[in-house]
Amino acid sequence: MSSFVRIGSTILRHARYLNQRSSRCTYHTSSPLSKPDLSVAIVGSGPSGCYTAKYLILTLEQLQQKGQLTNANMDDLKNVNIDILEKLPTPFGLVRSGVAPDHPEVKNVENDFSLLFQGNHENQKQSATVTQTHTKSKTEKLIQKSIVFRGNVAVGKDISLEELQSLYDVVVLAYGCESNRKLGLEGESLDGVFSAREFVAWYNGHPEFAHMGSYFKQALGNNPSQANVVVIGQGNVALDCARILAKGSQGLMSTDIASHALEIIQDGVEKTTVLGRRGHVQGAFTIKELRELTKLQDASFIVDEAELDAGTTTASLEELNGPGSRPKIRIDKLLRKAAAKTSSEDEKSKQVRLRFLLNPVQFIPDSAVKSRLGSVLCERTRLEGELGNQVAVGTGEMEEITANMALVSIGYKGLQLPGMNDALFDEKTGVVRNTNGKVHSKSNLYASGWLKRGPSGIIGTNISDAKDTVSSIVNDLRDIAESKVDGRVGLDSLLSERNIQVIDWESYQRIDAAEKDTSRLRSDGQPREKFTNVDEMLNYK
Numbered sequence: 134m135s136s137f138v139r140i141g142s143t144i145l146r147h148a149r150y151l152n153q154r155s156s157r158c159t160y161h162t163s164s165p166l167s168k169p170d171l172s173v174a175i176v177g178s179g180p181s182g183c184y185t186a187k188y189l190i191l192t193l194e195q196l197q198q199k200g201q202l203t204n205a206n207m208d209d210l211k212n213v214n215i216d217i218l219e220k221l222p223t224p225f226g227l228v229r230s231g232v233a234p235d236h237p238e239v240k241n242v243e244n245d246f247s248l249l250f251q252g253n254h255e256n257q258k259q260s261a262t263v264t265q266t267h268t269k270s271k272t273e274k275l276i277q278k279s280i281v282f283r284g285n286v287a288v289g290k291d292i293s294l295e296e297l298q299s300l301y302d303v304v305v306l307a308y309g310c311e312s313n314r315k316l317g318l319e320g321e322s323l324d325g326v327f328s329a330r331e332f333v334a335w336y337n338g339h340p341e342f343a344h345m346g347s348y349f350k351q352a353l354g355n356n357p358s359q360a361n362v363v364v365i366g367q368g369n370v371a372l373d374c375a376r377i378l379a380k381g382s383q384g385l386m387s388t389d390i391a392s393h394a395l396e397i398i399q400d401g402v403e404k405t406t407v408l409g410r411r412g413h414v415q416g417a418f419t420i421k422e423l424r425e426l427t428k429l430q431d432a433s434f435i436v437d438e439a440e441l442d443a444g445t446t447t448a449s450l451e452e453l454n455g456p457g458s459r460p461k462i463r464i465d466k467l468l469r470k471a472a473a474k475t476s477s478e479d480e481k482s483k484q485v486r487l488r489f490l491l492n493p494v495q496f497i498p499d500s501a502v503k504s505r506l507g508s509v510l511c512e513r514t515r516l517e518g519e520l521g522n523q524v525a526v527g528t529g530e531m532e533e534i535t536a537n538m539a540l541v542s543i544g545y546k547g548l549q550l551p552g553m554n555d556a557l558f559d560e561k562t563g564v565v566r567n568t569n570g571k572v573h574s575k576s577n578l579y580a581s582g583w584l585k586r587g588p589s590g591i592i593g594t595n596i597s598d599a600k601d602t603v604s605s606i607v608n609d610l611r612d613i614a615e616s617k618v619d620g621r622v623g624l625d626s627l628l629s630e631r632n633i634q635v636i637d638w639e640s641y642q643r644i645d646a647a648e649k650d651t652s653r654l655r656s657d658g659q660p661r662e663k664f665t666n667v668d669e670m671l672n673y674k
C-alpha cells in the first residue's frame with residue numbers, strides 16, 4: 134500500500150496505534166513469504182460475519198475495477214486475508230442453531246456462505262475473468278483473496294481481543310447475542326422456567342445446551358404429551374417454539390432437529406399458550422409463522438375474538454390503516470378467520486392458543502413441589518397511548534394459567550466480550566457502541582449484525598448491515614498503513630502454542646459429512662444428525 138496522502142491527526146494517531154500494535158505482538162514465531170496487504174479478522178461465523186467477509190471482498194474488487202482504490206491510496210492492494218474465528222467447531226451461527234428445523238429452505242443460505250471458504254481459487258478465476266473483460270487501466274490489479282475458517286476458537290478465552298487487534302489490520306466483531314432478556318419477575322428462577330433461547334439451542338443441537346434435556350424432561354413430566362407450556366412473547370421465536378412443541382415426531386422426524394430433543398417431545402405437548410401483554414396489531418410475528426400455526430395437523434389453533442376486539446383500539450385501527458400496514462392487515466384477517474373457526478372448532482388432540490393483552494406478573498410454584506413451576510399469573514391489560522406508541526396498562530383483573538414449563542421469549546441480548554473495555558459496550562441495550570459499524574474507540578475495531586444493532590431482523594437484514602460496516606472499513610482504508618501485522622500466521626502460531634484444537638474448513642467438511650452419514654440418520658429425509666458434543670467433533674480434526 135502506498136503512503137498516506139491525507140496528513141492529519143487521524144493518520145498520525147492511527148500510525149502511532151499501528152506501531153504500538155506491532156510492538157505489542159510477541160507471538161510471531163515464523164513470518165510468511167509475502168504478507169497480505171490487508172489482514173482482517175472476523176469474530177463469529179454467523180450471517181453477519183459471513184456477509185461482512187463477502188461484501189468486503191466484493192467492495193474492494195469493485196473499487197479496484199473502477200480504479201477507485203487509488204483514491205483510497207490502496208492501489209498496491211494485492212492480497213487480502215480474511216480469517217473468520219468461531220467459538221464452535223461448526224460455522225453459521227443461528228442458521229444452524231436458531232432457525233427452526235422444519236424450515237430447511239431458510240438454511241439453504243449455508244450453501245452461499247460455504248462458497249466463501251471453498252471458493253478461494255474459483256473466485257480468483259472469476260475475478261480474473263471480470264478483469265480481463267474490463268477495459269484495462271493502469272491501476273487495475275487482481276486482488277488475491279483468502280478467506281479461512283478457524284473454528285473452536287473462542288475470542289476472549291483462547292485469544293484475547295487485544296491480541297487479535299494486535300495481529301490484524303481490522304477486527305470485526307460479529308459474535309451475535311449470547312444471552313437473553315429476563316422478565317425480572319418473582320418465581321423466574323423456579324425449575325421449569327427457561328428462556329426460549331435455551332429451548333431453541335437445545336432442540337437445534339447446540340453443544341453448550343445439550344445438558345438442558347434433563348431439565349426440560351423433568352419440567353414436562355413423565356408424560357410430556359399431557360403437559361401445559363406457556364410461551365411468553367409474541368415474536369417469531371415464540372411461534373417457532375410453540376410449533377415445535379405442538380408438532381412432535383410426526384412433523385419433525387425428517388428434519389435436522391436433534392434426536393435428544395425428539396426423544397422428549399416426540400408426541401408433542403398437549404397445550405401451548407403463547408401470550409403477550411399487547412394486542413395482535415402490535416405482535417412482532419410474521420404471517421408465514423402464524424399461518425403455520427393455523428395449519429398444524431394434530432393441533433387446534435385457538436384465538437379469542439374478544440381479545441382481538443379489545444386490542445383494536447382507535448390507535449390500533451390507525452396502525453392497521455397506516456402506511457406499510459399491509460402485513461398487519463393480513464395478520465388481522467388471518468387471526469379473525471381463525472377466531473371465527475375456533476367457536477365451531479374441530480377438536481384435535483393438541484392445542485396452540487394465542488393470547489393477547491395478558492401481562493405475566495408472577496411465576497407461581499407448584500402446590501406439591503415448591504421448587505417447580507405450577508402456573509403463570511397474568512394481569513389483563515388494555516392498550517393506552519398514541520398510534521405506534523401504545524402501551525399495555527394493567528387493569529387489575531388477574532388470570533392464572535397452569536404451566537409445567539414456561540419459555541420466556543422476549544429477546545436475545547449481546548454480551549460484553551471478556552477483556553473488552555467497558556466503554557465500548559452498552560450493557561443496557563446489549564450492543565457494542567458503534568456508528569455505522571465503526572466501534573467507538575480509536576482502534577481497528579468494527580461490529581456487524583446482531584451485536585451491532587441488537588437482535589432484530591431476518592438473515593437478509595444482515596446484508597445491508599454488513600454493507601454498512603464494510604463502507605466504514607473501506608472509508609478507513611486510507612488510514613491503514615502498510616500491513617506490518619502478522620495476521621493469520623501470527624494467529625495460527627499463537628493458537629498452536631496454546632494447544633487449541635483448531636477446526637479449519639477441511640476439518641469442518643469432515644464433520645459435515647459425518648453428520649450426514651446415513652448410518653447416523655433416524656429417517657430417510659433427515660438432512661443430518663448433528664453432533665451435540667464438541668469432543669466428538671474434534672475427532673474429525
Ligand code: FAD
Pocket residue numbers: 176177178179180181182218219220221224225226227228231232233236239286287288289307308309310311333370373545550581582583584589590591592593594595
Ligand atoms: P449469530 O447468527 O448469532 O452468529 C454469531 C456467531 O458468533 C455464532 O456462530 C457464535 O457461536 C459465534 N460466537 C459467539 N461468541 C464468540 C466468541 N467469543 N468467539 C468466536 N465466536 C463467537 N432469520 C431468518 O431469516 N429466518 C428464520 O427462520 C430465522 N429464524 C430464527 C430463529 C431464531 C430462534 C433466532 C434467534 C433467529 C432467527 N432468525 C431467522 C434471525 C437470524 O438467525 C439472525 O438475523 C442472524 O443469525 C444474526 O446473525 P449474527 O451473525 O449477527 O449472529
